[in-house]
Amino acid sequence: MSSHVPGFELPLRLLLAFRLLIDELHAELGKQGHPDLRPMHGFVMQAIGPGGTTAVELGRTLGVSKQAAGKTIETLERAGYVERTTDPEDTRRKLVRLTAYGVDALNRSARIFDTLRARWAAELGEERMRELESDLRRMTPGNPWRLDMPGWFGNL
Template sequence: MVRRSQRKQEEPDLGVLSSRTLFSLQRELFTKLSEQGHPEVRPRHGAVLAYLDEEGSRATDLAAQSGQHKQVIGTLVDELVALGYVERQPDPADRRAKLIVPTAKGLDHMAKSDAVLAEMEAAHAKAVGEEAYAAFKRVFTLVVRRQTGS
């Protein structure tokens, strides 16, 4: 009899593959970012920094894009403000609302993060072939859209 855990190792389902990919990607990304001058940022901060526009974003938009509750985003923004990565500013389009705006330190982190991720993707494309990797991304994007309804 094949044990469930053994079957999951040999034929992982979408959830297992997604989590392995996410955790491995985060480990490599945040290790490299730490080496490049951003040791205090943690994977949880990605719910803000990965979706943050250079001109600023509303917390409600960050919550919707990341799939996190607005309260979680608020806590993460508080942490990132304390670390010097973002600041809250009045939204010029609606003075009652606040924008979460990256500081120079935040912009540096975002640029380095984009560069590290581009390097990681290029390495995967080289390992499996450009065409296969492009097809994988197209299919994975379709699966994500179907799963999230977006």
């Protein structure tokens, strides 16, 4: 039996691990009062940030069109995660801001990710978990906040 692992397995395993964590996150968020959130919504809410943003800036940050960003804003607005307001510094601009419900979803997500990491550490061992994280940091760019993932995947 060959010990050769085909090169394509690495990205598939990394994607599978990402998918597993995100699916578990969203299952738990659903139980905690956020059943309407979808994986791409997290990227969008992170890109909106605490100070808010415009649809144009959001699209640019996410790597999608203004129209795609606008549709996602509408979806999140209907679900109560964001609101549109007038920019106090320029009344011609409309800002998109997170609501308290949106902030709650992000705060819960952070706690759930901590729980998921702890579960992985319990399975792999804390030292191996730290080594895995260190290896991934070594092999990837310094800033993990690539919010343009939706654009890279093709759409929201």
